[in-house]
Amino acid sequence: MIPADRDLLLRLVDLPTAGPLETTGEVRLWDAMRVYADAAAEIGFATLHLAAPAPSVLDRPGVPAAVRDTGPDFLACQPSLVLRIGPAAPAVMFNVHLDTVAPFEPAGFDGTRFTGRGAIDAKGPAVALLAGVRAALAADPAVGRDAGVLIQAVSGEEGGAMGTFGTRPLVEAGFHGELNVFCEPTGLRYLPRCSASMTACLRVDGDDAIDDEPHRGHNATVLLGFLAQHLAHDLTPHGRFCMAGLHTGRMHNRVYGRGELLLNLPYDSEESASKMAAALEDGLRSGLTEFSARFGDSPPFRRTAADAAAITGVHWRKRGLPALPAQEIPLLDRLVPRWPDDEPGFTCDAIWLAGVPDTRTAVLGPGSLGANNAHSSGEYADVADLDRFSDLVREIVVEFSRNGAA
Numbered sequence: 001m002i003p004a005d006r007d008l009l010l011r012l013v014d015l016p017t018a019g020p021l022e023t024t025g026e027v028r029l030w031d032a033m034r035v036y037a038d039a040a041a042e043i044g045f046a047t048l049h050l051a052a053p054a055p056s057v058l059d060r061p062g063v064p065a066a067v068r069d070t071g072p073d074f075l076a077c078q079p080s081l082v083l084r085i086g087p088a089a090p091a092v093m094f095n096v097h098l099d100t101v102a103p104f105e106p107a108g109f110d111g112t113r114f115t116g117r118g119a120i121d122a123k124g125p126a127v128a129l130l131a132g133v134r135a136a137l138a139a140d141p142a143v144g145r146d147a148g149v150l151i152q153a154v155s156g157e158e159g160g161a162m163g164t165f166g167t168r169p170l171v172e173a174g175f176h177g178e179l180n181v182f183c184e185p186t187g188l189r190y191l192p193r194c195s196a197s198m199t200a201c202l203r204v205d206g207d208d209a210i211d212d213e214p215h216r217g218h219n220a221t222v223l224l225g226f227l228a229q230h231l232a233h234d235l236t237p238h239g240r241f242c243m244a245g246l247h248t249g250r251m252h253n254r255v256y257g258r259g260e261l262l263l264n265l266p267y268d269s270e271e272s273a274s275k276m277a278a279a280l281e282d283g284l285r286s287g288l289t290e291f292s293a294r295f296g297d298s299p300p301f302r303r304t305a306a307d308a309a310a311i312t313g314v315h316w317r318k319r320g321l322p323a324l325p326a327q328e329i330p331l332l333d334r335l336v337p338r339w340p341d342d343e344p345g346f347t348c349d350a351i352w353l354a355g356v357p358d359t360r361t362a363v364l365g366p367g368s369l370g371a372n373n374a375h376s377s378g379e380y381a382d383v384a385d386l387d388r389f390s391d392l393v394r395e396i397v398v399e400f401s402r403n404g405a406a
Contacts, residue, residue, distance in 0.1 A: 005130070009107075009119075021160060030079055037081055043130060052075050053166070054169075057319055060391075064161065078165060084150045092397060097122050113383065120379060134393070143397055155294075179396075181362055184368040189364075192339070194323065194348055197264050198319040199262060203261075215299055216303070224261045233325045235276075237374075240278040264279070270323070280314065282312060285309075286311070292309070324350050365389060
């Protein structure tokens with residue numbers, strides 16, 4: 001990365017690009033996309049697409065309820081960008097997201113480390129990507145002549161959107177390559193698979209009561225708290241899951257009859273998704289039975305115990321997303337270590353390449369989501385890691401231009 005690249009990264013990080021699913025603050029994704037497109041144009045990239053998604057994207061199967069419920073108006077500030085240099089085919093595609101999580105953190109640079117929101121996830125990799133393509137163009141005339149390079153710079157990766165209004169419509173429009181690399185922090189190991197996840201909301205819809213007569217209402221707090229512990233134990237043998245938020249209310253002087261418990265359930269195949277969903281349904285039934293037996297003779301909770309099964313249900317907030325199955329990618333095997341088969345992967349927009357014929361897809365990038373504080377305070381990216389990623393992008397693009405994805 002040259003000084004101009006470092007200036008570009010600082011400029012991008014200083015633009016607040018967390019979307020409306022993350023924050024009610026200012027969203028400057030249009031500015032970020034234009035800044036990035038201008039920098040890419042200096043290398044020779046042409047802009048094929050720069051637009052907000054059509055409202056119809058929210059009507060598709062698999063769109064998370066949180067996205068659909070937000071309504072179509074927010075899409076106006078969620079553009080995505082497609083850039084290309086060289087022929088349409090064969091081509092290697094890189095996907096990088098310019099939206100971030102909240103809260104915003106301003107850009108900083110001490111000479112060896114960038115800080116600020118998006119430094120590693122994923123504005124830093126986005127800038128390093130351009131540096132790598134620029135180096136590839138200088139290294140071999142086959143780049144841009146015998147093979148093209150396509151870049152998707154997207155919104156809608158964060159906030160639980162799962163790429164449903166960013167990456168998904170771009171892939172469906174044909175903006176992909178024979179080899180597709182999704183730039184996410186992997187410690188520069190390539191991940192040839194990608195899990196998806198489903199979100200279940202256990203909802204209690206009962207009656208409230210005042211604190212002087214708690215027995216008259218349904219105590220959603222006690223019921224959902226019990227179910228959270230029961231399911232935490234019951235689901236563990238079935239695979240990974242996240243027991244997430246539980247909410248009923250904030251006041252001390254009432255019994256809340258309504259509430260929600262959220263669970264996030266990752267999976268790596270349609271079969272494993274079905275098994276986990278069935279395990280959740282079974283665990284809920286057994287948990288309700290056990291709750292009713294334990295509290296049936298307890299005066300404050302007798303009504304809750306009697307009606308527990310009638311007032312509790314599973315509502316799927318996110319379900320039906322594809323998972324990317326593992327695949328062999330010989331080109332990457334020659335250049336970079338492979339993510340161990342026995343180490344869990346993670347979810348990202350690469351799921352939308354599942355089932356696309358004649359494609360190979362991997363996730364690859366510098367740093368670590370956890371170690372680099374990608375979704376927490378103090379996000380950072382080291383220059384050395386970004387430079388190593390640039391070098392690797394150069395090698396991938398040159399190798400693909402010479403020999404294709406094989």
